[in-house]
Amino acid sequence: MKELKILAVVVFFSLAVYILVEPIAHGVMHKTIDKQGFAYKDLPDVNKKGDATRGKDLVMGAGACTGCHSIEVAGIAPTMDALTASSSYGVVPPDLSIAGAIYDERFLHALIKNPAKALDVEHKFTPDSGKMHPMSSFGGAGGDIDQEIADMVAYLKSIAPDSASVTPTQAFENACGRCHEVRYTNWTQMGEKPKFKKERDSLIYDANVLDYQDNLKKYMGKLPPDLSMKYGARGEQFMSTFVENPQGLLHGTSMPRVGLNAESAEKTLQYLHDSYEPQAMREERDRTGLWVMGFLLILASVAYLWKREVWKDLH
Ligand code: HEC
Ligand code: HEC
Numbered sequence: 218m219k220e221l222k223i224l225a226v227v228v229f230f231s232l233a234v235y236i237l238v239e240p241i242a243h244g245v246m247h248k249t250i251d252k253q254g255f256a257y258k259d260l261p262d263v264n265k266k267g268d269a270t271r272g273k274d275l276v277m278g279a280g281a282c283t284g285c286h287s288i289e290v291a292g293i294a295p296t297m298d299a300l301t302a303s304s305s306y307g308v309v310p311p312d313l314s315i316a317g318a319i320y321d322e323r324f325l326h327a328l329i330k331n332p333a334k335a336l337d338v339e340h341k342f343t344p345d346s347g348k349m350h351p352m353s354s355f356g357g358a359g360g361d362i363d364q365e366i367a368d369m370v371a372y373l374k375s376i377a378p379d380s381a382s383v384t385p386t387q388a389f390e391n392a393c394g395r396c397h398e399v400r401y402t403n404w405t406q407m408g409e410k411p412k413f414k415k416e417r418d419s420l421i422y423d424a425n426v427l428d429y430q431d432n433l434k435k436y437m438g439k440l441p442p443d444l445s446m447k448y449g450a451r452g453e454q455f456m457s458t459f460v461e462n463p464q465g466l467l468h469g470t471s472m473p474r475v476g477l478n479a480e481s482a483e484k485t486l487q488y489l490h491d492s493y494e495p496q497a498m499r500e501e502r503d504r505t506g507l508w509v510m511g512f513l514l515i516l517a518s519v520a521y522l523w524k525r526e527v528w529k530d531l532h
Contacts, residue, residue, distance in 0.1 A: 267371025307436025
């Protein structure tokens with residue numbers, strides 16, 4: 218009887234710890250925040266209708282976007298190679314060919330006006346720090362600045378493909394690829410590593426990536442992690458809310474909120490999901506699963522027949 222009482226007490230406290238403490242500990246160690254649907258409600262509304270033709274002149278204008286960004290679909294080449302760009306800006310300014318399709322419109326508007334604010338990294342570029350965000354704010358071309366920005370966004374949208382046709386790889390490369398490598402897919406911050414015939418060429422490529430990473434480290438304060446395994450380690454909820462709102466989960470982080478729309482955010486996560494568990498591996502696992510089930514079924518039938526055989530004479 219005494220033992221039973223002790224058991225009851227032990228069971229009670231174990232349950233109490235599990236039910237009360239575990240979720241709290243879990244909440245502290247795995248902070249979660251609500252999804253906002255990639256709406257960026259903290260940024261001002263856009264209420265001007267843009268004119269793509271005027272926007273084109275502004276985007277291409279002196280000191281505007283093409284001084285730093287390439288726009289492949291419009292025939293604008295990068296002004297410098299990736300390594301030189303990283304030493305000037307910390308990263309390669311991304312090509313703007315699909316920007317109009319992958320970024321939220323309200324976000325793009327805010328980005329052009331004040332990059333550090335839209336990217337939610339103002340804490341790193343305070344007047345005291347003496348640092349300026351490497352993307353300059355657009356100061357206006359003499360007219361109504363909100364109208365001018367709306368025109369530029371309209372132009373970016375006009376040259377971009379339909380958002381549905383953007384692939385997960387494109388979305389990832391544009392939005393994350395300048396900062397993060399993904400070893401599983403051979404993606405480096407300088408692009409996908411080609412298959413070199415000569416070992417020497419491969420080493421030169423690697424050395425350039427290391428130099429790029431040094432510049433990136435100086436800019437970010439640390440090297441952004443390889444994302445090969447992140448989706449598997451962190452799960453969908455964390456990844457999605459982190460991309461939407463890095464500050465919310467990791468206060469003070471230098472990772473910007475990149476301002477993707479919901480559709481493209483999902484695609485970047487799709488890319489990362491597939492990198493840690495490629496389609497081929499998944500199919501292989503499903504096939505193996507079927508074989509194992511089949512084998513177990515056969516084993517069970519044989520065992521049953523054998524049991525009948527053995528017990529036959531004993532009844
Ligand atoms: C002085 C150079 C410079 C100019 C001028 C400039 N940018 Fe940028 N831009 C950058 C750099 C550098 C980055 C990458 C910043 C980072 O990753 O932290 C960037 C990032 C971006 C991004 C990606 C933002 C994101 O969410 O990740 C877009 C879109 C963009 N710029 C559009 C524009 C447009 C449109 C203009 C013209 C109005 C422009 N930029 C002018 C340097 C520049
Ligand atoms: C301008 C550079 C930059 C860009 C662009 C960028 N990141 Fe990051 N990212 C960082 C840095 C720096 C860290 C390290 C953050 C820290 O530890 O404070 C990081 C960390 C992360 C982490 C790890 C978080 C954790 O705690 O495990 C994930 C996941 C991630 N980024 C995903 C993304 C995805 C997805 C994109 C594109 C949608 C992206 N990042 C775009 C710089 C960047």
